[in-house]
Amino acid sequence: MEAGRELIDHMTASTTAQAETLNELVTSPPGQGAEILARAVRQREAAQDAAAELFALHGRDADLGVSAMRSLARAATTASLFVIPAGAVLGLLLGWVLLRQVLGPIRRLARGAPLGPEEGAAKGAGQGQSSSDEVRAVGELVHGLLRDVDQTHTLLEESRLHLMQAEKLALVGKLAAGVAHSVRNPLTSVKMRLFSLERGLDLSPTQREDFEVISEEIRHLDTIVRNFLEFSRPPRPKFQQxxxxxxxxxxxxxxxxxxxxxxxxxxxxxxxxxxxxxxxxxxxxxxxxxxxxxxxxxxxxxxxxxxxxxxxxxxxxxxxxxxxxxxxxxxxxxxxxxxxxxxxxxxxxxxxxxxxxxxxxxxxxxxxxxxxxxxxxxxxxxxxxxxxxxxxxxxx
Ligand SMILES: Nc1ncnc2c1ncn2[C@@H]1O[C@H](COP(=O)(O)OP(=O)(O)O)[C@@H](O)[C@H]1O
Ligand SMILES: [Mg+2]
Structure with a gap:
């Protein structure tokens, strides 16, 4: 480092001296030019020597750097030969543990099958037991959630059906009430006239039988109308003792x-x-x-x-x-x-x-x-x- 700086100083001095000598050559009287030129050539040679020496010095440094890099790369290659297989083995080991301890139970969980004996029966078996206990607990939780979802779904379906039923009833009730209302008055008048007719007519036994059938049918109609009215517009109960x-x-x-x-x-x-x-x-x-x-x-x-x-x-x-x-x-x-x-x-x-x-x-x-x-x-x-x-x- 020190030697390099000295050489650079030397080169700078020679080049500056050479420039001054060349300047002197321009302003010198005729006859002295040859001697000044010779001095300038010497100065240039001195600068060239210093430059050559500097080049040689740094060339050595560069060689040293390259060889250091090469040995580093060699070391890294050697190390990778050991590290890669070791990493692969570790990866396989981790994969196996994951598959056995976590994925197995989770798969069984997804299938809805009961957890295997190793998940449940390993009481007091240290690490393996605690992880399988956790998986079992998660399993029970998931099954509980699924049961809850099922129950909620059933309840929802029931309330939907009830709602549909209630809507249907409200509609039918409205229609029925309208029809029953319109039928009730003519029916009452038919009933009254029929009974007054019965009193005034002298009926033969066959006619009486017909009359009974007509009366029975009218009673039936009356019941239907009453039922519909009662159902669609239930009267408010009037309580008494x-x-x-x-x-x-x-x-x-x-x-x-x-x-x-x-x-x-x-x-x-x-x-x-x-x-x-x-x-x-x-x-x-x-x-x-x-x-x-x-x-x-x-x-x-x-x-x-x-x-x-x-x-x-x-x-x-x-x-x-x-x-x-x-x-x-x-x-x-x-x-x-x-x-x-x-x-x-x-x-x-x-x-x-x-x-x-x-x-x-x-x-x-x-x-x-x-x-x-x-x-x-x-x-x-x-x-x-x-x-x-x-x-x-x-x-x-
Ligand atoms: N005493 C009974 N014996 C046999 N079946 C009956 C009896 N009471 C009711 N039911 C049945 O219940 C059904 C509903 O009765 P109800 O609501 O009174 O309507 P409806 O008499 O108009 O059919 C009847 O259709 C019948 O099948
Ligand atoms: Mg009935």
Whole structure:
């Protein structure tokens, strides 16, 4: 380094001296030029020598640098020969561990299969056991989530169906109410005229039979219209204190003629009248009429209806009045039992499918319920439950 700097100084000095000598040559008197020129040539040679020496000096340095780089490259090549295979082996090892500890269980998880014994049974087996425990926990979590998703999906589907059903009912109810309203007035006038005609005419037995059929059909129409109106525009219940036993008597009285025509034998099992409850007698009567007419439809002629009244206790209503109504008909097939209370469900050619839906609504408005008793013998048994809601006297 030091030697290089000296040589550069020497070269600079020689070149500067040469420039000055050449300048002197220009201004020198004639006759001295040869000697000045010779001096300039010497100075140039000195500068050339210094330059050659400098070149030689740095050439050596460059050679040294190149050889150092070469040996470094050789070392790197040698090292890479060892490092690459070692890296490959390490990679394979890591891959194997990943496959065994994580991917295996996750694949089984994805297939929904239970986790293998090594994931669960390795209790107290150190590292492997803790990682498989974690995978198992994640698995259980995922399965739990899937179960939740399934349940939510089912619930969603159910509410969608309910909504569709409710929308359908609202629409049908509106239509039905309109039609029933228009039919009711002409029907009432036909009914009145028919009965006054009956009184004035002297009918032959065949004509009387026809008359009975016409009357029966008109009653049927009347029931349909009433049911539709009742269902689409349910009147607000007018509650009063009354014994449900009185309502049962009222209903049997109302249907007396019909029951006699069908030849139905009615048996009433009553130890003592039921206590008074909050009830709309007209509405409860409507529910009982629907049940008795259904029984008559099911039994045909000469059937038997048994009405039992009791006091009971059910959770959470407490003390309740229970009216049980059984018939001697064929009963309700198991496969349709959960549908009979649905509006518009009917197995009858001319049924509206509203009788039981209305009965259920009425009982629910009374804070009670109606259900179909599982068949233990022939026929169908409906159970009506009304809360007694006895008054509680608070002493002050
Ligand atoms: N006592 C009964 N015996 C047999 N089946 C009955 C009885 N009561 C009701 N059902 C069945 O329940 C269905 C629904 O009754 P309901 O709602 O009153 O409508 P509808 O009488 O217009 O058919 C009937 O069509 C019938 O299949
Ligand atoms: Mg009916």
């Amino acid at each position: 009354a014994s449900p036993s009185d309502v049962v008597d009222m209903t049997l009285n109302l249907l007396k003629h019909r029951l006699e025509t069908y030849g139905v034998d009615v048996r009433l099992v009553r130890e003592r009248p039921l206590p008074e409850v909050d009830v709309d007698p007209e509405q409860l009567k409507e529910a009982l009429v629907n049940l008795i007419l259904n029984a008559c439809d099911a039994m045909g002629e000469n059937g038997r209806i048994e009405i039992t009244e009791q006091i009971g206790f059910v959770d959470p209503l407490g003390r309740v009045a229970v009216i049980q109504l059984s018939d001697s008909g064929p009963g309700i097939p198991a496969e349709i039992q959960d549908q009979v209370f649905q509006p518009f469900f009917s197995t009858k050619e001319e049924g509206t499918g509203l009788g039981l839906a209305i009965a259920r609504r009425i009982l629910e408005e009374h804070g009670g319920y109606i259900h179909l008793k599982p068949a233990d013998k022939q026929g169908a048994t409906f159970v009506l439950v009304l809360p007694l809601r006895e008054k509680v006297w608070i002493r002050s």
